[in-house]
Amino acid sequence: MTRTLFAVSILALAVGCGKSDGGAGDAPLPGSKKADAPPAAGGKITLTGAGATFPYPLYTKWISDFTKTTPDLQINYQSIGSGGGIRQITERTVDFGASDAPMSDEQLGKAPGMLHIPTCLGAVVLTYNLEGVPSGLKITPEAAAGIFLGKIKDWDDPAIAKENPGVKLPKKAIASVHRSDGSGTTKIFVDYLTAVSPEWKAGPGSGTSVNWPSGLGAKGNEGISGQVSSTPGAIGYVELVYAAQNKLSYASMKNAAGKFVLPTLESVTAAGASGLAKMPDDLRVSIVNAEGDAAYPIAGFTYMLLFKEQKDAAKGKALTSFLSWSLHDGQKLTQALNYAPLPDELVKKADAKLKLVTGPDGKAFLP
Helix, strand or coil: CCCECCCCCCCCCCCCCCCCCCCCCCCCCCCCCCCCCCCCCCCCEEEEEEECCCCHHHHHHHHHHHHHCCCCEEEEEEECCHHHHHHHHHCCCCCEEEECCCCCHHHHHCCCCEEEEEEEEEEEEEEECCCCCCCCCEECHHHHHHHHCCCCCECCCHHHHCCCCCCCCCCCECEEEEECCCCHHHHHHHHHHHHHCHHHHHCCCCCCCCCCCCCEEECHHHHHHHHHHHCCCEEEEEEHHHHHHCCCEECEEECCCCCEECCEHHHHHHHHHHHHCCCCCCCCCCCCCCCCCCCCCCEEEEEEEEECECCCHHHHHHHHHHHHHHHCHHHHHCHHHCCECCCHHHHHHHHHHHCCCECCCCCECCC
């Protein structure tokens, strides 16, 4: 039987996790051109990272657990959005970036030597606020595109009602909510809309930021969760843990095989397995609208980004140690926080990438 992913409280840990979001073209964070904190006293090594809000709960837990066993290491991670994470690692104002959207060829051209290390899989869910309608409302690709194109305006529209017989849908206006910042969560969602809707593909298209035809903007997964939670009739897209944490309902999506599937550990893992067959050597891949009866259609890998050549040997050694731990011991912590662990085959590929990381002397940090 398919196991639904259960919510757990997001740990509010003091690891320097700022809450402002920034797109790829946004100005630097207020008060600073960098996301990093002052170096820790007493000879400690301080690593700074910034980027995706999608894996923030998991990265927070990882940082807490890893630094308990490495008291001379401090890791600060700011959940500013994937666009901001890509920008800051490209500018080398952080030690690592984080993004749910793989960098484009154009972006990589500005950051030669950048590596993508996948860390886990997650589900982007359509979360809604409809009194009396629990999780599981069936949404087709056509309905999802129609809602965010602004063409399906009411909850009792036939495009929704016909798939949900017996569900009392209100005659209520739909308030769609989207990200206002550069976002990998957006990239996964609009990649999906681009894959399933010719009209969306010809219109807004794909990217970490797009020109939304309608709806309200909010910053971060946190912002969309809050907006949907406080707005009756609202619908938005967030990583599953944010919907679960805020006790919001989320949809069952019709996949490429024509099956309605809820986001679960099994359905996200099934989507990931389909992506392995087409994964290139640099590990950048989209797995939306994956094939297979069991695959959840709006899923994606999330990545940590780092340069192959590290300018600071001490930081490079600490960073590769943390990422290596995340690929192995850290995977045991994914399921409790509503993420799916990496397939073993992909862990091996990511290990091989980490072994390419070197210090200023050209020597690799990992054997």
